[in-house]
Amino acid sequence: MLESLLALGGLVLLRDSVEWEGRSLLKALIKKSALCGEQIHILGCEVSEEEFREGFDSSINSQLVYHDLFRDPLNWSNTGEALPGGALGVLRAMCRRTGSGPVTIALDSLSWLLLHLPCTILCQTLHALSHQDSRHDDSSPVEHMHVLGLLHEELHGPGPVEALSTLAQTETQWFSILPDFSLDLQGESPLKSQPHSDPHIPRMDPTTHLTFNLQLSKKEKEAKDSLTLPFQFSSEKQQALLCHGLGQATSHIFYEPDAYDDLDQEDPDDDLDI
Secondary structure, three states: OHHHHHHOOEEEEEEEOOOOOOHHHHHHHHHHHHHOOOEEEEEEOOOOHHHHHOOOOHHHHOOEEEEEOOOOOOOOOOOOOOOOOHHHHHHHHHHHOOOOOOEEEEEEOHHHHHHHOOHHHHHHHHHHHHOHHHOOOOOOOOOOEEEEEEEEHHHOOHHHHHHHHHHOOEEOOOEEEOOOOOEEEOOOOHHHHOOOOOOOOOOOOOOOOOOOOOOOOHHHHHHHHHOOOOOOOOHHHHHHHHHHHOOOOOOOOOOOOOOOOOOOOOOOOHHHOO
16 A cells, blocks of 8 residues: 555655654654665754754665755855755756656655745645656656655644645655654544434434533423513513502701701802812
8 A cells, every 4th residue: 555655756745743642653664765775865954954854764864865954954054065056946956957767855844844945836836746657848857756745733723734635746744664664554534534424323412411400491480481580671570669659758858067068059169179
């Protein structure tokens, strides 16, 4: 199954998450391509070259051409070791290359490239890169160009993820990676292999074992509708208050002014000494 996966060519999108890291899968696919005798180009952006080569034996490492964008991506040290044109220059140089034999290009990672390049430019470059084996000009096309792109899906919005997914021709879903970066494919994802629910099978009521009722019976609804709430001023309550007030003695308030009370209506603020 893996041989047919890599033989498809084009872009293979490896979408990982915090819970499921994808660099091990990327290295497993690189190892498989190297064992098939392909030319391997690594565009390393997120980890050092030493860390990326760790786990490969000497025969695999000797076949890897590592383009290092991790050490000095912006050429701040001015040592001349920075790649000319940066990441985009490397990708475009690969698009212009000619030769024979299958080639695998591993991008570690597309997330880093999306942070430094516009999404449209990156998608156009990836499209040109992954379709070199179908060119119709006079240059010699590269036979079977494979592009492996690692994408940290949780770092991006739905737009860039959908755009890259549209470009991808293959998505790997369920497998095990052995310590030597060999793949143990286990077929279809268990999430997709779950049987769909049968509409003829009755569903269990989730409210069966609750300790309270979510619905009212007919008698409970009638009792609820006939109940008068204390804050409701109904006509019956209004009549009761009016009838209760008839025939009762009139109340009076007696007030004796204090010596300091201001009774001057023309200047009520006279005591403020303004």
